[in-house]
Amino acid sequence: RMEGFxxxxxxxGTEYRGSxxxxxxxxxxELLLPSGGGYRAxxxxxxxxxxxxxxxxxxEYDEEKWHYCDGYDRRFYTEICSGFxxxxxxxxxxxxxxxxxxxxxxxxxDGFYNPKTRVVVDYKHKFLRNAxxxxxxxxxxxxxxxxxxxxxxxxxx
Numbered sequence: 001r002m003e004g005f006x007x008x009x010x011x012x013g014t015e016y017r018g019s020x021x022x023x024x025x026x027x028x029x030e031l032l033l034p035s036g037g038g039y040r041a042x043x044x045x046x047x048x049x050x051x052x053x054x055x056x057x058x059x060e061y062d063e064e065k066w067h068y069c070d071g072y073d074r075r076f077y078t079e080i081c082s083g084f085x086x087x088x089x090x091x092x093x094x095x096x097x098x099x100x101x102x103x104x105x106x107x108x109x110d111g112f113y114n115p116k117t118r119v120v121v122d123y124k125h126k127f128l129r130n131a132x133x134x135x136x137x138x139x140x141x142x143x144x145x146x147x148x149x150x151x152x153x154x155x156x157x
Contacts, residue, residue: 018043034122035110099123101146108139115140 001023002008008016018029024046031039033056041051053061057078099107106113111122118136120128131139 021045098144101144103146106139106143106145108135108143113139113143 002020003022004020005018006020008020010016013034015032016025016029017032018025019027020029021027022045025043025048026045027043029041029043031041033039036056037054039048039051039053041048043049055061099112101107102112102114104114104116106115108120111120111128112125113120113131115136118131120131120135122128
């Protein structure tokens with residue numbers, strides 16, 4: 001079994017870099033997600049005992065003091081760091097410019113979702129997963145959908 005310090009790539013594309021013992025994550029190590037985020041932790045026999053998740057844009061998750069995008073402050077992380085855009089220019093996602101959603105699909109955060117096929121693909125159109133009924137309902141209810149007609153920002157003369 002694997003022991004020492006090393007790299008291990010999971011079938012999902014997630015990569016582990018850190019200490020291994022008896023084939024398990026053990027000691028300091030980090031999971032690097034294909035989307036760009038990561039989870040750095042101290043592992044004991046494959047179980048994280050303490051750790052911190054960092055999103056692809058640098059935002060760190062804090063379970064006890066999580067104030068990002070709560071009921072009182074709905075700003076995106078880029079708006080917190082860089083301020084708001086001028087009035088009339090919408091800030092639809094944390095990315096600027098936002099990803100262009102294929103027709104009939106939804107942007108579910110880690111890729112695009114097609115409600116007809118119930119398949120989620122990443123932003124490079126590589127298969128991620130099939131959505132179950134709960135995820136399907138959640139995406140239809142909360143996620144950004146591709147526009148049925150093209151719109152664009154036209155500055156006033």
